[in-house]
Amino acid sequence: MNDYKLNFEDTATAFSDKSNLDLQKKHRLFRLINSPLLTNFGTRLTAAAFRLHLPVKKIIKRTIFAHFCGGETIEECQPTIDQLGKARIGTILDYSVEGKSEEAVFESTKNEIHRTITRAKEDDCVPFAVFKVTGLADFALLEKVSANKELLKQEATDWENAKKRVEEICAYAHSIEQPVFIDAEESWMQDAVDNLAFDMMEKYNREKPIIYNTIQLYRKDRLEFLKKSFERAEEGGYFLGVKLVRGAYMEKERERAEEMDYLSPIHADKAATDRDFNAALEFCIKNVERIAFVAGTHNERSVQLLARLMNEHKVEPNNPNVCYSQLYGMGDNLSYILAKNNFNVSKYVPYGPVQDTIPYLIRRAQENTSVQGQMSRELDLLNKELRRRSI
Ligand SMILES: Cc1cc2nc3c(=O)[nH]c(=O)nc-3n(C[C@H](O)[C@H](O)[C@H](O)COP(=O)(O)OP(=O)(O)OC[C@H]3O[C@@H](n4cnc5c(N)ncnc54)[C@H](O)[C@@H]3O)c2cc1C
Numbered sequence: 001m002n003d004y005k006l007n008f009e010d011t012a013t014a015f016s017d018k019s020n021l022d023l024q025k026k027h028r029l030f031r032l033i034n035s036p037l038l039t040n041f042g043t044r045l046t047a048a049a050f051r052l053h054l055p056v057k058k059i060i061k062r063t064i065f066a067h068f069c070g071g072e073t074i075e076e077c078q079p080t081i082d083q084l085g086k087a088r089i090g091t092i093l094d095y096s097v098e099g100k101s102e103e104a105v106f107e108s109t110k111n112e113i114h115r116t117i118t119r120a121k122e123d124d125c126v127p128f129a130v131f132k133v134t135g136l137a138d139f140a141l142l143e144k145v146s147a148n149k150e151l152l153k154q155e156a157t158d159w160e161n162a163k164k165r166v167e168e169i170c171a172y173a174h175s176i177e178q179p180v181f182i183d184a185e186e187s188w189m190q191d192a193v194d195n196l197a198f199d200m201m202e203k204y205n206r207e208k209p210i211i212y213n214t215i216q217l218y219r220k221d222r223l224e225f226l227k228k229s230f231e232r233a234e235e236g237g238y239f240l241g242v243k244l245v246r247g248a249y250m251e252k253e254r255e256r257a258e259e260m261d262y263l264s265p266i267h268a269d270k271a272a273t274d275r276d277f278n279a280a281l282e283f284c285i286k287n288v289e290r291i292a293f294v295a296g297t298h299n300e301r302s303v304q305l306l307a308r309l310m311n312e313h314k315v316e317p318n319n320p321n322v323c324y325s326q327l328y329g330m331g332d333n334l335s336y337i338l339a340k341n342n343f344n345v346s347k348y349v350p351y352g353p354v355q356d357t358i359p360y361l362i363r364r365a366q367e368n369t370s371v372q373g374q375m376s377r378e379l380d381l382l383n384k385e386l387r388r389r390s391i
Contacts, residue, residue, distance in 0.1 A: 004311040006337055008300050011385035013340055014333035017083055020391055027382045029067050033365050034375050043362045050355050057354050060361075068329040068364050069096070069357055070349035074119055077351050080328070085125035088339040090346030092128045092181070092325065093119060097356040101138045103161065109135045110165045114172060121178045127323070127346055128212075128294075130181040131169060133193045137162035146191035166196050170211055174204040179241070181294070184214035186249050187265045188256070198229075202236050209241040209292035209321070216247030217277040219265050226280050230287060243325070244280050245296040246273050248363060278305055285309045285322070292321040296348075298331035300377075307343065317342040327364070333381050 008014075015023060049056040061072075070077030074093060081091045093116040097109055113131045120126040133142065141158055144151060151159060173180040182197050184190060197213035204210045213229070215222050226242065233240035247253075250266055257264035267273045281302065284293040295306050303324060307317075315322060323344040326335045338345040350360055 002308060002312050004308045006304060006307055006341060008304075008333045008337055009384075010337055011333065011381050011388060014336045014381065015385045016336065017087060020389060023382060023386055023389075024391065026067065027379070027386065029063060030375065030379050030382065033064075034379065043365060047358060047362070050358060060358075061354050064361055064365065065354055065357065068327070068350065068361060070328065070351045072351060072353055074115060074351065077349055080349055081123070081125050084335075084347060084349075087336055088345075089335050090127040090344075091125055091349045092130050092346050093126060094130050094348045094350040095135065096350040096352045096360045098132055098134050098359055100135070101140075103158070106136050106162070106165060110169060113169050117169070117173050117176070117178050117180060121176045127344070128179050128181055129173065130183060130348070132183040132185070133162070133166065133196060134185055134189065136165045136169075137192075139189065142185070142189035142192045146189050163196065166200065170200040170204055174210050177208070177210065179210050179212065179292075181212040181243050182214060184216045184243075184245065184247070186256075187219060187253060190216075194225075198232065201233065201241060202238055205233070205238040205241060209239040212241035212243050212292070212294065214243040214245060214296075215280065216245055217280055218247035218250055218267055218273040220267055220272075221265065223276045223279055223283075226283060230283075230291060234290065240291045241293070242284070242291065243294040243296050244277065244284070246277055246299075274299070274302070277302055281306045282309060285313050285315060288313070288315055288319065288321050294323040294325050296325045298326055298334060300334065303334050303338070307338075307341075318344055320344070329364070330378065 018026070046056065046060065070080040070091070070093070077091070077093060084091050095109065095112045095116060097105070097112075100106070100109075113129065113135075117129040120129045138158065141155055141162070144155065145159060170180065182193060182200075185193055194213065197211065200211040201213065215226050215229075217223065219225075226244075229242070230240050247266070253266045254264050267276070277297070277299075281295060284291045285306070295302065297303060306322075306324070309315075310317065310319070310322060323346065324334070324338050325346050325348060326332075328347045328349045335345050335347055350357060
């Protein structure tokens with residue numbers, strides 16, 4: 001292994017487009033999120049306040065929403081797209097409405113995804129589009145399909161409609177050559193999502209990678225799944241597109257496995273997740289001619305490893321088959337420094353009505369509290385930059 005190294009301590013670059021006031025606001029917010037007690041209390045209070053129609057929207061919109069989301073509409077995200085674009089960081093418009101169960105909402109979500117695909121095509125600053133199948137189909141239905149259970153008549157109709165929505169989105173993305181990611185879900189829904197993703201890749205990834213499935217390496221079986229997916233793509237004569245992530249639903253996965261008395265699909269410890277994630281990066285780099293992939297991570301060691309692997313395998317930083325991605329509001333030191341060094345990097349910028357983004361915001365707050373090290377890392381970097389600016 002060579003000694004290629006990026007300097008992620010360079011906070012002057014990482015926060016170059018943040019004013020002193022921005023930094024102070026971020027610092028206050030991260031300190032609040034850093035307290036598990038406050039986060040738990042705050043998330044419960046927020047959910048209850050929305051249920052009771054209390055006027056909390058303004059406060060949420062100005063604080064945690066402003067930090068982790070781009071706005072309520074695509075238009076409101078424009079300043080964020082511009083700001084990131086100036087630093088050569090792409091925006092991925094992530095319409096964050098999930099957990100609904102009405103057909104009319106699924107249809108309107110599909111239409112919104114169409115708009116994000118059109119928007120991405122029009123603008124080099126928006127390199128990818130993304131959607132969640134749980135925004136287009138009912139949770140319970142996806143669970144039933146994944147378990148291979150027989151569907152009732154109405155469920156069969158709903159499933160046909162959901163597949164049609166996914167097909168329409170992917171056909172449209174293919175027709176205008178706009179790459180699009182399919183997000184990964186909880187394991188009990190994922191088989192349905194994977195099968196849809198395989199169908200879509202087989203159909204639309206023949207000339208170039210358009211459809212990207214997501215692989216969660218916190219699952220014990222997913223490194224093998226990545227290798228099998230590649231074999232399948234090779235046999236089928238299409239490009240494999242994958243977004244590699246560690247996985248966002250660890251606690252939920254473990255709780256369900258315990259409640260229902262089955263073996264948890266999640267690795268027993270973080271080291272095992274890290275090992276598989278890094279092995280997946282290496283596998284993809286070795287097959288970079290036929291796999292287009294995105295490393296969706298805030299883990300500095302993984303990002304450093306991938307940059308080093310690219311250097312070692314003589315893969316140019318701007319090779320279109322390798323991209324890095326972080327969530328908006330997190331890991332700016334990685335995004336800005338990767339961009340400065342000519343790597344392809346983008347940020348997921350969630351948007352949607354404030355109330356509908358609450359499940360996403362709660363995940364971010366809880367993840368930042370529970371993710372080992374990430375929170376204190378963000379705070380350390382903010383402290384370092386505040387000191388550098390003598391604030
Ligand atoms: C661009 C982007 C897109 C994403 N898309 C998705 C998606 O489609 N689906 C999805 O599920 N998530 C998605 N995520 C979230 C992602 O899965 C992680 O939750 C998040 O990025 C934290 O992991 P990390 O690699 O950034 O950081 P790290 O801090 O290195 O890792 C934290 C992660 O490690 C794992 N972990 C932590 N403790 C343990 C333990 N004790 N045992 C086993 N594993 C452990 C968990 O997955 C945890 O989230 C996305 C993230 C990004 C940046």
